[in-house]
Amino acid sequence: MIPPKEQQRPPGFDCPxxxxxxxxxxxxxxxxxxxxxxxxxxxxxxxxxKSNDALKLVQKLHVAMKNIDTVKKFDGKH
Ligand SMILES: [Zn+2]
Known part of the structure; x- marks a missing residue:
């Protein structure tokens, strides 16, 4: 399942x-x-x-985003 583009929020955070x-x-x-x-x-x-855990999370996200990109490319070829 590929989420619609609107749901793909870029990485970041809300300013406190x-x-x-x-x-x-x-x-x-x-x-x-x-x-x-x-x-x-x-x-x-x-x-x-201190933010090592957060960085690990981000790296996981990075991998996840790469996967999404791969899926998109595959979908494009189709
Ligand atoms: Zn601000």
Whole structure:
């Protein structure tokens, strides 16, 4: 089953200050240590050691997204 496009939310989190959805690419999560909210420009820095569990989760998500991409490509060929 492939979920409709509307349900494929990009990775990220809701800003605790303004509620703006901060979109985070997997790459920025894995390779940069901070993220700035586009809504209120609050910078969120990530403690890599403390957020290790979160990073593992993100990596799982990354794999899941790759799988979705593969399914889409397969569907496209069909
Ligand atoms: Zn914000």
């Amino acid at each position: 200050k303004c509620g703006f959805f901060i979109e985070m690419s997997i790459e920025s999560l894995l390779y940069s240590s901070s993220q700035v909210c586009p809504g209120c420009t609050t910078a969120y820095s990530m403690d890599r050691e």
